[in-house]
Amino acid sequence: MTARTRHRDPARKPLSRGRLTAFLIVAVAAAVIIGANAHLVAVALSSQPDCVAHLKAPGGGEGAFRAAKSSC
Numbered sequence: 001m002t003a004r005t006r007h008r009d010p011a012r013k014p015l016s017r018g019r020l021t022a023f024l025i026v027a028v029a030a031a032v033i034i035g036a037n038a039h040l041v042a043v044a045l046s047s048q049p050d051c052v053a054h055l056k057a058p059g060g061g062e063g064a065f066r067a068a069k070s071s072c
Contacts (some may be wrong), residue, residue, distance in 0.1 A: 015023070
């Protein structure tokens with residue numbers, strides 16, 4: 001026995017090139033999705049939308065909407 005084969009676990013197979021490629025593709029895709037979601041959360045927390053024109057008093061005509069809680 002050589003030093004290389006003495007420490008290898010016989011039940012453990014080395015990763016084939018196809019499996020390694022598939023693992024890397026999945027890892028990169030997961031990193032892109034996590035990064036995109038982190039960016040969306042950061043933008044949502046740091047931005048404040050401008051006030052939009054809306055009805056201030058209850059009532060109004062068809063197609064007229066009023067803010068539930070106006071901050072303007």
